[in-house]
Amino acid sequence: MNAHRSVFRSRWLPWLAGFVLLLALLASVVAWLNLRGEEPLDETRSPKAADATVVARGAYLARAGNCMGCHGVAGRPEYAGGRGIETPFGTVYAPNITPDARTGIGTWSAAEFWRALHYGRSKDGRLLYPAFPYPSYTRITREDADALYAYLRTVPPVEQANRRHELPFPYNSQLSLAVWRALFFRPGTLQQQPDRSADWNRGRYLVDGLAHCAACHSSRNFLGGTSLNAEFAGGLMPDQAWYAPALADPKEAGVQQWTRQDIVSLLKDGVNAHAGVSGPMAEVVFSSTQYLDTGDLNAMADYLAGLAVRKTNRKRALGRASPDAMARGGRLYEQHCAECHGDKGQGTPSIYPALAGNRTVLLDSPNNLVQIVRWGGFLPSTAGNPRPFGMPPFGQVLSGDDIAAVTTHVRQSWGNSASAVSTFDVHRVR
Known part of the structure; x- marks a missing residue:
């Protein structure tokens, strides 16, 4: 018996040790990928006080980002959270972001708020689920993040405990979230394109960042990550109920062939000579884009009209009905x-x-x-x-x-x- 044990150890211990070392190496890589580019909190940059102009700008930016779309529930106080966001992996509940000290973000600093937007980390450092679209919000400037923070500090505090996410294993673990982020998230900012107009650059900032249009209008793989070359290629909404059509394809929702005024009319009025919005996009227009100023709407129109055209691939057979x-x-x-x-x-x-x-x-x-x-x-x-x-x-x-x-x-x-x-x-x- 002892001889058999000795043979087993001599054969399998090196393999076991190698497997453990491989796991440790993979864990180190995942940890590094989750920390790449992340700077320590810089509380010295936090604004000491916010004047009325900054607060008003923050209110405007909250409209542009449609923050109430997730952090509000009809008939309940604004920004108190509680809305369930259904995904293929379970339901994620939007948190209370009023300045309540116990259940909201009343104890958060501006730097911690910026970290949530830019790096997808909560006040305690825990990783946030990307149902909160920080893969888009990472492009928001620190100045705009501070303005949003200043505005949220002025909304009435609401004591309403946050609901626990309803996610089965393994999606409810920080480890699986860290692996997802290692594969699909990298913090960064948008660099100005000097060969493009100021309107185009502003439109790109709004569409790709604060308005997080790609979060819905992009194809996702089985892990919930944006597929390669699938940005603006259309995809099912997280609850699988509605399809967000491709903004890269004029046969779906692309506006490359429209006039700028047609695009602005759709974003501001919800209807133009070509189309009208319904479903989730009607909510976006009702709660968000109709309130944007003409300059920003024109900038978004300029950027959307300039998206590279990519034809979507049909997957369904075009069989005729009987x-x-x-x-x-x-x-x-x-x-x-x-x-x-x-x-x-x-x-x-x-x-x-x-x-x-x-x-x-x-x-x-x-x-x-x-x-x-x-x-x-x-x-x-x-x-x-x-x-x-x-x-x-x-x-x-x-x-x-x-x-x-x-x-x-x-x-x-x-x-x-x-x-x-x-x-x-x-x-x-x-």
């Missing part, structure tokens, strides 16, 4: 849709959108069309469009089979050529 399915969809369309959208899908200018050639209808992903049929389509109420027309929800009168049939009819009529929608597709859309 004659029976088209006939059923046609009957449902005539009964529920034709009165507003026209018997040929032509719509009514400035009132009801045309469905023939409609980019939302033709998206490879049917999610948005299914959601609009199920829950209704509502433009945001804005100063430029205070009483928008809306589409009522049909989820209470149409079954899953019905929604599949009518959306298929719309996607394959009047010259439209998009894949059929199955009942499974409808039920898959959360």
Whole structure:
């Protein structure tokens, strides 16, 4: 027996020792990658006092970043957190960022607030989940971070404890988060491009940084990281319910062929001659972009119009629906849709959108069309469009089979050529 043990040790101990050394090396690499570029907290740079101008600027920046979109819940105090952000890995709850000393960020310094935005670390140094889009916020300047901090110090403090994230193992561990950050996050700032205009550079700063547009409009891999060359290539929202169309593809949501005024109108009013916003983007316009000044809107338009065009790759087979399915969809369309959208899908200018050639209808992903049929389509109420027309929800009168049939009819009529929608597709859309 002792001889067998001795042989086992002589054979396997070197392998075991090598494995332990490899794990230690990998852990060191992950730790280094999480600390690269990170500077110690510099409390000497923290503002001693904030005047009204700085606070007003911080309020404007909070609008531009749509901070209330996650850190607020309808009917509850502003910035008190509590909204659940559903992801493929579980639910992350936005924290209380009011200046309450016990449950908010009342004891945070400006330097600690900057570290959260720039490095994705909490006050105690713990790593933050990227549902808080610090991969975009890392590009925010220290001056803007200080202005945001100054503004948040002025909002009424709310004592509301933060909810624990609902994440299963291993996603609830700091180790897995450290590995994710080592793979997909690197802190940094945007460098001015001297060969570009001041408007383009400002637009890039807003779109890529504070407005964090790429956080939704980019493809992500199975680990939740932005795929290589997938920025602005479109992707499902974190809750998998809506598809954020590609800003790099004019056939989806790209605006490269629009005038600057058309782009500004969509961001400010929620509608223009070409399109209207709905779903999560309607929330963004309602809560954020309609309040931006003309200079910033023009700058964003300049940058978005200059994005390199990349065609998205279709993944769904373009199979035609059966004659029976088209006939059923046609009957449902005539009964529920034709009165507003026209018997040929032509719509009514400035009132009801045309469905023939409609980019939302033709998206490879049917999610948005299914959601609009199920829950209704509502433009945001804005100063430029205070009483928008809306589409009522049909989820209470149409079954899953019905929604599949009518959306298929719309996607394959009047010259439209998009894949059929199955009942499974409808039920898959959360």
